[in-house]
Amino acid sequence: xxxxxxxxxxxxxxxxxxxxxxxxxxxxxxxxxDGGPHLLAVLRARxxxxxxxxxxGNRWAFYVHRITxxxxxxxxxxxxxxxxxYALSPALFDEVHALYSTxxxxxxECGLLFALLFxxxxxxxxxxxxxxxxxxxxxxxxxxxxxxxxxxxxxAGSAVILWPVFAP
Amino acid sequence: MPDQDTARVRTARxxxxxxxxxxxxLLAVLALGHFGVTHIVNDVAATDSSFxxxxxxxxxxxxxxxxxxxxxxxxxxxxxxxxxxxxxxGRGARRAVLAGMxxxxxxxxxxxxxxxxxxxx
Numbered sequence: 004x005x006x007x008x009x010x011x012x013x014x015x016x017x018x019x020x021x022x023x024x025x026x027x028x029x030x031x032x033x034x035x036x037d038g039g040p041h042l043l044a045v046l047r048a049r050x051x052x053x054x055x056x057x058x059x060g061n062r063w064a065f066y067v068h069r070i071t072x073x074x075x076x077x078x079x080x081x082x083x084x085x086x087x088x089y090a091l092s093p094a095l096f097d098e099v100h101a102l103y104s105t106x107x108x109x110x111x112e113c114g115l116l117f118a119l120l121f122x123x124x125x126x127x128x129x130x131x132x133x134x135x136x137x138x139x140x141x142x143x144x145x146x147x148x149x150x151x152x153x154x155x156x157x158x159a160g161s162a163v164i165l166w167p168v169f170a171p
Numbered sequence: 172m173p174d175q176d177t178a179r180v181r182t183a184r185x186x187x188x189x190x191x192x193x194x195x196x197l198l199a200v201l202a203l204g205h206f207g208v209t210h211i212v213n214d215v216a217a218t219d220s221s222f223x224x225x226x227x228x229x230x231x232x233x234x235x236x237x238x239x240x241x242x243x244x245x246x247x248x249x250x251x252x253x254x255x256x257x258x259x260x261g262r263g264a265r266r267a268v269l270a271g272m273x274x275x276x277x278x279x280x281x282x283x284x285x286x287x288x289x290x291x292x
Contacts, residue, residue, distance in 0.1 A: 032258050069254065075202075076247050080275070083240075083283045086223075090289035093220035104216035112210055119206055123199040130192055163211050 011085055011099045015111070018077045025073045029066055037062070058139065060146050068125050071118035078115060106168045113161040120156045124149040190249040194242045201239040227291035240283040244276050 004012075034041050089096040102108055128145045131137065137145070209218050226232045251272050259265045 028258050035260075036257050072247075072250065073254070076243075079243060080279055083279050083286070087282050087286045089220060089223055090286045093224070096223070097220050100219050103218070104214070109215070112215065116206060116210070119202055123195075123203055126195045127199060130196065133192075160211055164215070167214060167216065 005098050007088065007095055007098050008102055011081075011102055014081045014084065015108075018081050019111075021077050022070075022074045025077075026070050029069055033066065060143055061139075064125055064146055064149070068122060071122040074118045075115070075122060104167070106165075109164050109168060112164050113157065116160045116164070117153065117157040120160075121149070121153045124152055187249045187252060190245060194246040194249070197238070197242050198246055201235065201242060205235070205239055223290070227287075233287060233291045237284075237287055240280065240287070244280050244283075248273070248276050 085096070085099045088099060103112075125146075128142075128149050131145060132142050209215060213222070227236075251269065255265050255268050255272070259268050
């Protein structure tokens with residue numbers, strides 16, 4: 004492993020740790036922000052509960068939106084650094100870029116696709132809710148649609164991204 | 172308490188939300204398009220320096236990436252206020268985190284813009 008590759012992996016570790024730490028921060032401060040029982044206690048109590056409460060769905064969408072937004076920004080910061088290497092020296096860029104096609108990075112890229120899809124689709128949902136002034140029921144239906152599209156898009160995209168790992 | 176906000180704060184906040192929404196709609200196309208081209212249409216293993224050189228010889232992709240950079244950082248800059256208000260207790264800590272974020276965003280913009288100018292200009 005070369006020095007820039009080591010630096011990139013160290014950066015990726017920092018980005019991953021920042022995403023985990025931010026997720027913990029959001030979950031821990033959730034109770035202070037919007038009151039009610041602790042989010043993780045809610046998760047325990049609500050798992051397997053049916054039919055699910057629409058307001059609860061919107062609440063989870065809020066937190067997932069925030070965490071995926073932070074995750075994409077954290078990766079963007081690292082990504083601007085590695086693409087910056089291209090201006091410095093294309094050979095140096097290629098050294099780091101070789102890491103992007105490793106199995107571990109491909110799994111990370113599938114996570115990135117999930118974050119981008121959910122954040123984009125849920126953001127457009129919020130826009131529709133505001134512009135069309137739809138009620139809570141329709142907002143819940145839209146969230147179901149966001150969930151289905153995110154899941155389908157992530158599954159299909161992940162199959163394409165991970166294909167070379169299983170069929171080289 | 173929203174009803175205790177001054178008119179000036181309300182105006183600033185509505186400008187902030189408009190910025191988040193306007194840049195967000197553009198980013199839905201710019202960011203997903205960027206990911207699609209670099210991971211779905213092309214395998215990521217093929218997007219090496221020769222791919223970047225070919226891509227940035229086209230004005231379309233230089234403009235695309237420049238817009239993506241500017242919109243993403245504007246989006247973060249507008250959205251971070253609400254995030255820091257929620258998760259960062261204490262006025263001093265909030266001010267410090269926001270100041271740090273502004274420096275980080277400015278540095279990232281300079282880095283990205285310099286990369287585009289040096290490599291594609």
